[in-house]
Amino acid sequence: MRTFFVGAGLVALCVGCATAAGAQGWVTDARRIGLGGLGLDQGSLRRYNAAYRAVPGRAGQRGRPKLTIPIPLGLIQFFHDHPLSNIKNDPAFNHDSAGFNPVELLNTFLNPPLFLEVKKAPTPTNDVVFGIGKDSLRLNLGQTAKLVPEDQFGIGGSSRPLDAGLSIKGVRVGVMGWVHGELGFQLGDKLLGFLRDSVPAAPNTRYNIPGDAVFEAGFAPSIGYAGRIVGDSTTGLYVGGAFHYYVGLAYARVNGDGGFTTGDSIFSGPTPVKLDARGLTQYSKFGNSVGHGVGGDIGIAVVTGPIELGVGVNDIAATITWPDTRVDSALYRDSSFSKPVANHIETKTKLPVSYLVNLAYTVGKTTLGADVLNSGRGTTVHVGGEQRVGVLVLRGGVARDQRKRMEFGWGGGLRFGGLGVDLGFWTHTNSLSNQRGVTMATSLSIY
């Protein structure tokens, strides 16, 4: 029974904090962390703006590192606290241990300990009060009820983990890997009222969480062009575009609804509550027939003296057709059932359109920048800048994450010849808390 609770707890906790997880990206570069998540260098800009393949480095820019290696101080601390030799018995991971706390485990998941957590976000500490009677159950979460999400929440977006190619005179032929994943939930009205507004549980009532998830991945042979069409290297207009033929390797979608239904009475009946779940799954396994589709990227960048402005849009009209998918329905009520609904049917999916609007201003040894990024699920805004002083660089920035919370970054770096060491601090709300934590990132760059 304990395993059931722990399992259910972990799942629910994941649900509860999925918003937080998706609110900020996973960045391993201490320079970018010091800028509050702002990507100032061409390397990060060309991911979303095809024109940036042609835009030269800004004057005064120290060049793009060939390699950036994160220094995992957080992992050293983590393995010091949780030795691998004793990991099976570690209370942090052993749910049979009296010291096991799923919150700590999930905070570890939400804040992978690559970097050092210099300030942990405190978890709420107020008491939770349950009112229990023969025909009543009421939950009062106190101040923490504010953390119950009212709207849909989730994580997701698209990424390109691989982008290799050859360029000749602006024309680029290559192949990119692509991944699209989304996970979304929304508390049903009844459950929302029970958790957030302390509405008493009612008999014969269903409390549920509808949710959906999609995952698809593949690769895409691409051909593109990026070049300057007007001006020179100091003032110019750059355009870029790419055409992708998407090949899908695997796809799965789940639309589900889980919850529980109260019995005739809350506590006096033989079955006070029944758990249930139902879902519809659609999938095309890896190795099955591949999906296919076409789409493209376009981008434009304007460089005029110290000012640089760009707009890039990715995965335009990227619809993937999966010619051979299977649909199953699954139901849980006391025990689980599953049955095929359809097989060998065609399914279409659509990659989210992502876009980046960026602005940079460089004067002397100072660079200021801002961007608005949407990678498929919510918009983030970053504003930051860096000041170079000899071998030293100072950085700072602010961001508005997908949860519309302000986050702050600051840091600095040293560069000696071809080697750079960077340090960045970043506030985050990737924890089960309504307060910020602070991560310290360190990385080594080879130029």
Add this chain to the structure above:
Amino acid sequence: MKAKWLGLALVSAAVVTGCGEGRAIFNVDLYSFLKGTGSDTVPYFALPGFSADTASPPRKVNLPGAGSSIVDSVRAFGTVDLVNATGSGTIGLQVYLAADSLGTYKPSALAINVPSKSVSGTNTTRDTIRVDLSAAFDSLFTKSQLWIRFGASVSNPGATTLQGKAVLASLLLTVIIKDKFF
């Protein structure tokens, strides 16, 4: 099955509170389980110069069940109306708690012993219950059910028959669960 309530409740709480150092406090309205069943009333009768013990039948109370959680403390609050019909004397109340019906008859099941209160004539006297339960009973509240039985010890030093009934008016248990209840 009752344990599922706890699971759901704790999961719900954990979703938003993250447990932290906060406690889970269960306010269990025991009276709601006893009201109207007859187990909320203990008739008493004692002849002049005699003492007598009387009790209501045991009653089952469903609880969420706290599994392997650790109960920190349990406090009882309640009121009892001593509805005296005739005579005068003293009445003491006892509340027995046990994991099963028969267990409530064991002396070790005595969880609450309310000091004797004087009654006389045709009057209703309200008595209050406010006591911290012994840690020996903590484990009962981690289970999905417990049994409760009320008793009354009546002493009649007077010259007329002492008769009446003790009627439970409210009984609330506050069970405080320690942080790491998973």
